Amino acid sequence: MKDLITILGPTACGKTAFAAHLAKALDAEIISADSRQIYRRMDIGTGKDIADYTVEGVQIPYHLIDIVEPGYKYNLYEYQRDFLKAYNDIKSRGKTVILCGGTGLYIESILKGYRLSPVPENPALRNSLEGKTLEELIGILRGYKELHNVSDLDTCKRAIRAIEIADYYKNTPEDKEPFPELTSTTIGLEISREMRRKRISDRLNRRMQEGMTKEVEGLLAEGIDPEDLIYYGLEYKYVTQYVTGRISLQEMHDQLEIAIHQFAKRQMTWFRGMDKRGIKIEWIDAEQPMGKKVEDALNIVFERKV
Numbered sequence: 001m002k003d004l005i006t007i008l009g010p011t012a013c014g015k016t017a018f019a020a021h022l023a024k025a026l027d028a029e030i031i032s033a034d035s036r037q038i039y040r041r042m043d044i045g046t047g048k049d050i051a052d053y054t055v056e057g058v059q060i061p062y063h064l065i066d067i068v069e070p071g072y073k074y075n076l077y078e079y080q081r082d083f084l085k086a087y088n089d090i091k092s093r094g095k096t097v098i099l100c101g102g103t104g105l106y107i108e109s110i111l112k113g114y115r116l117s118p119v120p121e122n123p124a125l126r127n128s129l130e131g132k133t134l135e136e137l138i139g140i141l142r143g144y145k146e147l148h149n150v151s152d153l154d155t156c157k158r159a160i161r162a163i164e165i166a167d168y169y170k171n172t173p174e175d176k177e178p179f180p181e182l183t184s185t186t187i188g189l190e191i192s193r194e195m196r197r198k199r200i201s202d203r204l205n206r207r208m209q210e211g212m213t214k215e216v217e218g219l220l221a222e223g224i225d226p227e228d229l230i231y232y233g234l235e236y237k238y239v240t241q242y243v244t245g246r247i248s249l250q251e252m253h254d255q256l257e258i259a260i261h262q263f264a265k266r267q268m269t270w271f272r273g274m275d276k277r278g279i280k281i282e283w284i285d286a287e288q289p290m291g292k293k294v295e296d297a298l299n300i301v302f303e304r305k306v
Contacts, residue, residue: 002183004087004097005301006111008033008271009189010264011102012199013286017052018189019100020060021294026098026301029061029090031083033101033110036232038074040066041219044212045235047203063090070219071228073161077116079106080179087182099184104270111186111279113179119168129160137163144170154259157231185301186279188271189286189293200260207235208253216243234259 005028007019019030030053032038036046043050053060063086068074083099090097101107109116129137137159141147144166153159191199216239219229229240235256242252275281284296298304 001096001301002185004099004182004184005297006033006107006184006186007098007100007189008102008104008107008186008281009286010191010196010267010271011047011260012196012203012264013189013191015100015102015189016049018286018290018293018297019098020053020055021290022297023060023096023098024055024058025294025298026096028096028098029063030098030100031086031090032062032064033099033103033106034065035074035079035103035106036236037065037101038067038079039070039072039232040068042070042215042232042236044207044210044215045239047207070222071224073231075119075165076105076109076114077118080109080114080116083110084180102267104267104274108274108277108279110182111184111274112277113181115179119165122164122167125164125167126160129163132156134159141166154233154237155231157227158233184279186281187297187300188281188283190283191286195287196264197261200264201257204253204257204260213239213243216240220244234263 005022005026007015007022009015022028023030034046036042037048039046048065050065053062064079064082067082087097099107099110108114129140132140134153134156137156138147138153141153141159141163144163153162212235216229216236220226220240220243226240226244229236231237238247238252238256238259241247242249247255271281282300284293284300286293288296
């Protein structure tokens with residue numbers, strides 16, 4: 001077997017439940033690759049689905065979920081650092097590691113071994129960018145590097161941070177300490193566009209019924225700045241705008257539903273790009289019964305011919 005197994009796919013394709021069933025079959029532990037599930041008390045909007053980690057009465061150990069407080073600006077450097085800590089811990093106990101998530105940049109940073117350094121805030125640069133539109137900021141960022149994806153640049157605050165990071169790496173000597181080269185069997189869950197859209201819409205309605213609005217109200221009541229929640233995008237962006245009176249309930253639902261569909265499409269674009277950038281992804285049908293998906297995955301992991 002390779003150093004780890006990676007499970008990826010678009011939102012609502014059933015990654016977590018599948019990874020947990022595969023983990024049970026392999027006596028493995030799961031490291032999350034989700035940029036928002038790291039936040040405590042942000043449960044419904046991020047779709048943590050903790051119950052999915054229990055398979056036939058067995059609790060599958062998971063890592064990098066609920067590790068920081070809402071409002072904190074967690075970054076890719078910190079993710080790599082925390083991934084390696086969890087990875088080494090799991091391996092030291094003789095277990096198999098499964099990396100599972102939908103944040104393409106997090107996954108690619110591990111599989112391609114990006115070497116990153118912590119990026120401090122640059123007050124002067126931030127001041128120079130204040131007042132610019134989102135389109136202007138994205139245009140500035142394109143001047144630093146080719147943008148494969150702008151899915152995380154849906155607010156000015158996010159775009160300014162991205163420029164800050166790009167500027168830092170342009171003007172700072174590269175850290176020569178190598179990131180470990182890890183081999184991965186990478187499995188993607190492929191779902192038809194029609195089924196993906198149905199699952200997204202059904203899930204959004206279910207989350208609203210489960211209290212997603214109350215979850216956001218509770219976070220705001222703790223004193224978390226509304227702009228900090230909007231920074232996290234998708235559910236937290238639109239629900240916060242609704243709770244603070246910027247948009248109506250219907251506008252929130254309709255705009256959020258569109259945004260999630262667009263996000264899923266961008267995720268697939270990123271994953272297809274990973275394949276072109278040298279990360280081989282073995283795709284399996286997400287709509288198959290769970291037992292068949294696990295069987296297919298085990299055949300891939302152990303390179304069995306079928």
